[in-house]
Amino acid sequence: MRAGATVALLALCMAAPARADAVPDFSGIWARTTFGYDLAPSGPGPLKNLARRPNGTSDAFKLVGDYNNPILQPWAAAIVKQHGLISLAGKSYPDLSNECRPLPPPYVLRIAQMQMLQEKDRITILYIQDHQFRQVRLNGTHPAKVVPSWIGDSVGHYEGDTLVIDTVGIRTEPTSLIDMYGTPHTPALHVIERYRLIDAEAAKQEQERSEHEYGRPTTEPVYVDFDYRGKGLQAEFTVEDPGTFTRSWGSSVAYRRSSVREWGEIACAENTADYYAGATATVPTAERPDF
């Protein structure tokens, strides 16, 4: 009996660390149905597209961010307005997504499919677009002096059922942006993401609200497994950048299980620029036209 009690006690003691170390399981491939951030029902939120389709949804081919949104500093509002005019003219302004550059948070949340690889001391997040990935150091701190990079320096930790990721050090370029309207940012950009599993119905409703605003993409398929009844994944995020925004603002996006079990390749970059020579590579040329 004593031995049995000892074993039982030992088993409890050994189980305790396991519970303490237990982290939510975010494995699997996750998919979204829109590119946009969820509009906040109240409080400061992301910009809304002023260009609407006849059915009232955001016009994906005319991207005019609401440059009157009071969260924008005047210089940022001017850039958003300028981008809107370019888009209304049927042209494109520089966009990290279109030009095959790495996307920082929160803009990276626009990518339709992603996968998290959870390890003891780091999280690797794989994104289907242009084989991008991010690595998040768990329980680490940012360096005293961060070397700016396209995706920034990310550290994370678990708070119960939630993974919290803190990102700074996002590189600023003349064409830097953090949303589909070309909203710029400064070196002070600070993004906090909070990932947690949510019920299937909550994920479904959040995605449907997003579709109500943005509509589904017309340029590519939607990869959500609509029959899957398991948990969804929600990423709430907060953006701070006093140089760009008058106050911090937040939003969220919802993922559901992807319909693909093994994702394909979406290679964005096929350019003829010769990286080293700074010239155009010798591409094959036809001696006569194809028509």
Place this chain on the structure above:
Amino acid sequence: MRGTSTIIGLTLALGALPSDAAQPAAPDFSGVWARLTFGFERPASGQGPIGRYHNQSNVGGNFESPNLTPSAAAIVKQRSEILRSGRDYPNPSLNCWPMVSPYIFRVQEMQMLQKKDEVVFLFMQDHQVRRVRLNSTHPAKVTPSWYGDSVGHYEGDTLVVDTIGARIAREPVLDMYGSPYTDALHVIERYRLVDYEVAKAAQDKNIRDAGPVATEQAASVDEAYQGKGLQIEFTVEDKNVFKKPWSAVVTWRRAGGWVENVCAENAYEYYSGGLTDIPRADRPEF
């Protein structure tokens, strides 16, 4: 005493619980690995890669290699002539395309994330990701892709990766010598840890044979680290390009760091097919 035995048994049982991080018996390939050259090491015996033309720099591959089929030799020669003219032929490294194996071993830093059912490779250049399904088979009909379809399994201390189904781009490039490839390409890679001395000697010999890289690179080896290195022996089959299979080796040591290394910054607009309205200066800067 009985209680103690039970406790030991329980401890062993708990210790044997399977983990998603890696199969219990699998070798641990974690960490960041680096190499400092682009070239392959020749195998200990047997057919090796075609190598450089007369072992010279910047003249391309040895198009006179008897292992090349005539059509492949003509392509290697054409690429060599472009290099001799001071220009470059289209290739994945310069043009930011995903790289097929073994060409991808020219990327000088990589990580392996070993999961229960797959191994994910992260390559530093242009943040490339390659996936290998473990204990699986190739589909009956493979959809061609840049990286091809890769399956793998562990054989003791060795990870074996088998790849077919590489996409035939307009300008397929298999290695830094300019060899092309066709839809018959089949690559087998064998990964295993080797002692520090073995890894260092192999890297040093490779630098002596191939010469140091001429331009500054983002990659670095941690010279103070004296733990295991990683060695990949691989075999290439493509009957349309090579008369017989050939093999080579690449050796990695612990890296000194990992940086963002982005290749693609172009003004081509994916959806409209035109050029983006990029910012312009009102006056020249000079």
